Amino acid sequence: MTAEHNGIAGPYFEYDRLPALPALPAVDKDLPLIHPYAPVTPDRYVTPGGGWLNIRPAEMRAHIRITLDHMGCPAQFTDEKNAAFKRLALATEGHCVQAGCRYRAAYADGVLRIFEVRNGSIALAAFVRAALAVELGDFTLTERLLQETEALAGPVRQAGEEGQANDG
Structure with a gap:
């Protein structure tokens, strides 16, 4: 069912045999559902938690930009998930x-989370798996990526240290 006034398919529709995803715009209902262990390529996907995941080269070709939009789902905005997404951004930074790079972790709490992953640093599939795991409530992959980053680059800023800049 589509609401004619705004093009939203919903309130809910069956998506790849998953009956309870949030309403998506009608133009997005045919996007592929990303599986955490499937190959990851630049594209636009629907996540297992019902959000949008966009993967594309960043303006600076040394990075890949990943955006994760949870479309206002309150289950994705808990303090624990916000902290885990922040730590994931710090791992890339x-x-x-x-x-x-003269770059700060591209991150903000809220509806749209933006990450930039340097090509050749963290495998794209590993990063996406960690982000999808956080979306589903598992923070272990994020912690593992952060530990690997700290082993390589030394300590990264902690979640409460927003005022410090890393200028490379």
Whole structure:
């Protein structure tokens, strides 16, 4: 069913045999559902938690930009998930600092989370798996990526240290 006034398919529709995803715009209902262990390529996907995941080259070709939009789902905005997504952003920033980028972790709490992953630093599939795991409530992959980053680049800023800049 589509609401004609705004093009939203919903309130809910069956998506790849998953009956309870949030309503998506009608133009997005045919997007592929990303599986955490499937190959990851630049594209636009629907996540297992019902959000949008976009993967594309960043303006600076040394990075890949990943955006995760949870479309306002309150289950994705808990303090624990916000902290885990922040730590995931810090893990990517550590690799950039090691490589000499003048770059801060692209992260903000809220509906749209933006990450930039340096090509060749963290495998794209590993990063996406960690982000999808956080979405589903598992923070272990994020912690593992952060530990690997700290082993390579030294300590990264902690979640409460927003005021410090890393200038490479």
